[in-house]
Amino acid sequence: GAVVSQHPSWVICKSGTSVKIECRSLDFQATTMFWYRQFPKQSLMLMATSNEGSKATYEQGVEKDKFLINHASLTLSTLTVTSAHPEDSSFYICSARSPPTSGIETQYFGPGTRLLVL
Amino acid sequence: RKEVEQDPGPFNVPEGATVAFNCTYSNSASQSFFWYRQDCRKEPKLLMSVYSSGNEDGRFTAQLNRASQYISLLIRDSKLSDSATYLCVVNKAGTYKYIFGTGTRLKVLA
Numbered sequence: 001g002a003v004v005s006q007h008p009s010w011v012i013c014k015s016g017t018s019v020k021i022e023c024r025s026l027d028f029q030a031t032t033m034f035w036y037r038q039f040p041k042q043s044l045m046l047m048a049t050s051n052e053g054s055k056a057t058y059e060q061g062v063e064k065d066k067f068l069i070n071h072a073s074l075t076l077s078t079l080t081v082t083s084a085h086p087e088d089s090s091f092y093i094c095s096a097r098s099p100p101t102s103g104i105e106t107q108y109f110g111p112g113t114r115l116l117v118l
Numbered sequence: 119r120k121e122v123e124q125d126p127g128p129f130n131v132p133e134g135a136t137v138a139f140n141c142t143y144s145n146s147a148s149q150s151f152f153w154y155r156q157d158c159r160k161e162p163k164l165l166m167s168v169y170s171s172g173n174e175d176g177r178f179t180a181q182l183n184r185a186s187q188y189i190s191l192l193i194r195d196s197k198l199s200d201s202a203t204y205l206c207v208v209n210k211a212g213t214y215k216y217i218f219g220t221g222t223r224l225k226v227l228a
Contacts, residue, residue, distance in 0.1 A: 046217075
């Protein structure tokens with residue numbers, strides 16, 4: 001399957017700092033990437049859709065000024081958690097929408113980034 | 119009602135057993151359905167897409183019942199390595215966005 005990388009895999013930071021997470025599609029171009037968040041024992045929740053060359057679209061309840069998304073190229077999207085607080089501690093996972101196979105488009109997920117804000 | 123619902127389990131089964139999971143979705147306009155597998159503290163990995171006619175991949179069989187709005191996953195001859203959380207995923211109608219169920223935990227016991 002397609003390969004998506006994320007960096008860093010782990011971040012521990014102090015409250016108030018900003019954290020940048022990168023998501024790259026390694027072997028295909030992705031005009032659309034998605035950012036999810038997963039809290040312990042809960043499901044993945046979509047935060048925003050990242051569109052190459054245009055503004056990201058955010059899900060209801062997600063602050064766009066707190067979670068800045070930049071999709072600068074067809075293989076890279078970044079999520080910046082600004083002024084992180086302990087309640088932002090979570091598992092952040094990106095996915096990239098792949099070209100359709102047998103008429104079905106699927107999403108391939110990066111390995112995730114664990115953020116711990118102290 | 120949740121958009122995608124799954125029994126969280128856990129399902130504890132012996133090696134070699136057959137186990138089935140169901141998932142229901144609320145929006146009849148959804149068009150794409152998937153089963154993903156997620157291991158502890160890892161990202162979800164695509165197990166299989168679910169087609170209207172049903173589809174099989176080795177020991178795994180997926181079925182879609184549009185009339186009743188549910189999807190099923192059958193695992194035959196369970197292996198220890200099948201232990202994971204199985205996520206039912208449905209697209210948000212009219213979009214490419216995914217809606218995830220909370221997942222069903224499976225433990226295959228030796």
